[in-house]
Amino acid sequence: MLLPTPTPSILLIYTGGTIGMIENQETGTLENFDFDQVLSYVPELKRFNYHISSYQFDPPIDSSDMEPTLWAKLVRIINFNYDFYDGFVILHGTDTMSYTASALSFMLENLSKPVILTGSQLPIGTLRTDGKENLITSIEIAAAKNPDGTAIVPEVCIFFENLLMRGNRTTKINAENFNAFRSFNYPPLATAGVHIIYEPHLIRKPAPEKPLKPHYSLDTNVVVLSLFPGIQQNFISSILHIPGLKAVVLRTYGSGNAPQKEWFIKLIKDAIDRDIVIVNITQCQLGIVEMKRYETGMHLMGTGVISGYDSTPESAITKLMFLLGHELSPREIKVKMNSCLIGEITK
Ligand code: ASP
Secondary structure (H helix, E strand, O other): OOOOOOOOEEEEEEOOOHHHEEEOOOOOOEEEOOHHHHHHOOHHHHHHOOEEEEEEOOOOOOHHHOOHHHHHHHHHHHHHHHHHOOEEEEEOOOOOHHHHHHHHHHHEEOOOOOEEEEOOOOOOOOOOOOHHHHHHHHHHHHHOEOOOOOEOOOOEEEEEOOEEEEHHHOEEOOOOOOOOEEOOOOOOOEEEOOOEEEOHHHOOOOOOOOOOEEOOOOOOOEEEEEOOOOOOHHHHHHHHOOOOOOEEEEEEEOOOEOOOOHHHHHHHHHHHHOOOEEEEEEOOOOOOOOOOOOHHHHHHHHHOOEEOOOOOHHHHHHHHHHHHHOOOOHHHHHHHHOOOOOOOOOO
């Protein structure tokens, strides 16, 4: 006799973003509106036959106002509801979605259920909205199970347009097109067309016996420093002497190259000697840092700068916040930055 499969249950968390916005008739700007109204635009959800509950941020926010305290709030909501749902879908503005996805991937240790972030480029109430399909497919992915009852995608992901991507590999690349996100250095985990085609060999396998371990603490004494030809010594010096600064994501050229000027190398070395962790990532969207490839990279490596491999800026900065939040020593942080914690770098 076949046992009835239990009805999937999904928690929909609405943080804000274009998906739930409406045009202000007087000013023409997009403003947030109530989540129940958002859902009324998607009557198709009833056809799923899933238990879908929702939690709404009050007030909903444009994702440009996203903050680490709100990432901790999301972790709290997921942890509190973890045993009651098969998966979680987070509706989020696209502008900082990759930062949130990256942060959550580190903060939700031992995750064994799907956490799918999605949003849209056009509000859900508009005729050509991309929000409906993004939401419907995200819910389907969050509920998808293997024959043994485990989740097909037990990861923090972004689903957008037709691609399911590992969240900490994503970057927003387009403010106009519906295909707004890319995962340049890791292939998509699934592609949605007529069917949703999953790539099991690319999806992480959690240890099911380990309970979810939520982390809440992040340290934001970090900065991103992007190099450009002509950057001035006093600018770099000022940044590296910000009081309280603990870590820097240094965006270099090509395969991790930087100027060889004496003052530059000296400033970097001096910062590292003051226990500031400096992580080298490339300004190229595709590819990996290889400091040994060119002399310019070798000079940088000699200062004690560590490689960020093929990390996105979003992932590197949130990983640093996460590690600093655990009050690890600079040495321990360097070891962890050089380890792949949750699929965020290729090693
Ligand atoms: N400004 C909006 C946000 O990030 C853009 C969007 O949702 O696409 O909240």
